[in-house]
Amino acid sequence: MILPIVAYGAPVLRKVAEDITAEYPNLQKLVADMWETMYASSGVGLAAPQINKDVRIFVVDSAQIFENLEENEKGEYPDEPGIKKVFINAHIDKLEGEEWSYNEGCLSIPKIREDVMRPQTVTISYVDENFEPHTETFNGVTARIIQHEYDHIEGKLFIDYLKPLKRKMLQGKLNDISKGKVRVDYKMTFAK
Ligand code: NI
Numbered sequence: 001m002i003l004p005i006v007a008y009g010a011p012v013l014r015k016v017a018e019d020i021t022a023e024y025p026n027l028q029k030l031v032a033d034m035w036e037t038m039y040a041s042s043g044v045g046l047a048a049p050q051i052n053k054d055v056r057i058f059v060v061d062s063a064q065i066f067e068n069l070e071e072n073e074k075g076e077y078p079d080e081p082g083i084k085k086v087f088i089n090a091h092i093d094k095l096e097g098e099e100w101s102y103n104e105g106c107l108s109i110p111k112i113r114e115d116v117m118r119p120q121t122v123t124i125s126y127v128d129e130n131f132e133p134h135t136e137t138f139n140g141v142t143a144r145i146i147q148h149e150y151d152h153i154e155g156k157l158f159i160d161y162l163k164p165l166k167r168k169m170l171q172g173k174l175n176d177i178s179k180g181k182v183r184v185d186y187k188m189t190f191a192k
Helices: 027-040 063-067 142-153 164-177
Strands: 045-047 057-061 084-104 113-125 135-139
Touching: 027 045, 027 057, 045 142, 057 142, 084 142, 113 142, 135 142
Parallel strands: none
Antiparallel strands: 045 057, 057 084, 084 113, 113 135
């Protein structure tokens, strides 16, 4: 089932989300709905607060990015062929490597893209959809998406990294988004 995506301005996007237990009701259905919602809005990641659930779950599919590469671009990226994974109760253990800039967007903040600096590598502990524990290190664009989605379960958004002046210049657009004054081709819900 495709769920509406919560737009900037909703309090759920600013909460630190809670760990869940293996008994969390209808977990498999929730994860399936998150995948469906993410693909329906052409995303590469989606976090539970974005569908109005205050829990530590996010999904990432960076494999999509690599599937669309031209033949001559293959083999150039450190995280090829990408991942498709569910991260539950994730906690970052370590961020390493030089920070690099990438033009980020967010399904909850449509039509705004900005360059954000983040470290190259992330080491993260989590359980998967079967509650099997993992600790893994990711790099490249995959590490970038994981850090962006992880921020969502910590109540952070990519615009928080912008310089104050840049943020100020976006304020009008952000207010419009929170009031629903934005045109998007996927289903959204607005705080007011
Ligand atoms: Ni986002």
